[in-house]
Amino acid sequence: MTAIRYVIRDTLRLIVHHWVLGLLTLITAGVMLWVLGITTLLSLNLENLLSRLESELAVQAYLVKDNTLDVEAVARKIQALEYVYTVKTFSPADSLAKLQVKMGSQSRALQMLGDNPIPWNFEIHVNNAEDVEPLVEALKAMPEVDDVVYAGLVVKRISALSRVSSRVAWIMFILAVIITALVVYNTIHISLYSRREEIGIMYLVGATRAYIATPFILHGTMLAFFGAVIAGAGIIGAYFPGIELIRENLPLLSNILLTDHMVIWRFCGLLAGFGATLGWVCSYLVVSRFINSITRPE
């Protein structure tokens, strides 16, 4: 109980004595974690959008016109290919009917073609946009396949966007971690340095290293935690109005965006936990190193 009282009292003392530095750390950590949170949410939304687009991406494979061809066997062969998620088989008649529906009032033009020119074909879906290109290559290499049709440019752009988005999120994550860790590390180091004589005396009169270190570690953890809480509040304050704005101007995206309040609140809770952990790790490292250096006997 006495030790707990001491830890609380000394942590408060640290906060009061180094309040300017603490405030700067809090703001820096808050800004960095806010940027990290917003980037992560944007990246998640983009991933959502991309996966929706990817799920709608289809490769159309047309078979050669050959009545002896075992369509079922070809379908099984395609299904066995790597990257393939689903394969749908369309007969020439089904395909023509689909085309007629698509063409609407202009479908009469199809009658001018005489015999149905559409061969047996397959609509193939993949899991990722990146899988389309290798699948197309594999299909083209099959002797039974006459032609392969797919939205090549769209696939390439989606893949590129997906890569960029994930890289940006990672870069932001690394930057936020490094900058937050550095400011917490420096603040705690300055607190320790300003009390180095006191720490030496404490150790000399019988205080354990854990007893000396705990207030400093708690101080660092609190700074990063409250920085993350501020970031979380900032995210909630900015994200929902932003979503509303997108909904009004781009209603098509409404179903794709992350709008569940509970998910966003949980995300902010996770961010606060992440901040506290980061603060704890940094403080622990700097305090251990510092106390080691000043308590080591000559």
Place this chain on the structure above:
Amino acid sequence: MNINFSGVSKIFEPDIAALIDININIEQGEFVYIVGQTGSGKSTLLRLITREILPSRGIVAVGGTDLMKMRKADVPYYRRDVGLVAQDFKLIPTLTVYENIAFVMEAMSVPGRLVAERAKDVITQVGLWRRRSMRPAQLSGGEQQRVAIARALANSPSLFIADEPTGNLDFHTAAEVMKILFSINAAGVTVVMSTHNQAIVNASRQRVIELEGGHLVRDERGGSYTG
């Protein structure tokens, strides 16, 4: 708590020999003066006992434990049984007299009520109860010295180490400090005190260990010191 130095040398980098081949045995309950000129190795000897420094050669054993082999985690527990009065007092400047003394007990997780009782006892013992709310900078050198003694007494140590505790004090205040140290010793606590004050050593005729240039030149019970 007995102290044993066996072939102890301490060489500071790059090549300064502070102590050379010291062999001493101090029994539980003894009062020992470590005397010698400035730079003779008195403080080094005391710092070896508190394990602030480690010997370059030889063994320093306190209460039968070789301090060189002591685990880092055990050092604070060992120091709680060693009352230390440093030459420069080593008081925490941001804490009051009371807090400086209560701190060492709080570090041991002594319950709050007992901390308050014991702190009052030792502060009263050194005659500073009325100044308990002052910070070290507001006290005179003699008063700071007494706070350091009170702090060293707080945990009821078995061994009391005092490095020049009367160094900066006038004769009257020094005599008061010595009175406190003798009363601690009378309670069975081993007291090891370094000094170069001849009057103090000669007034009480205790065991005298004299150092000169890092060498032990005299170890005499009931001895005197001529400087």
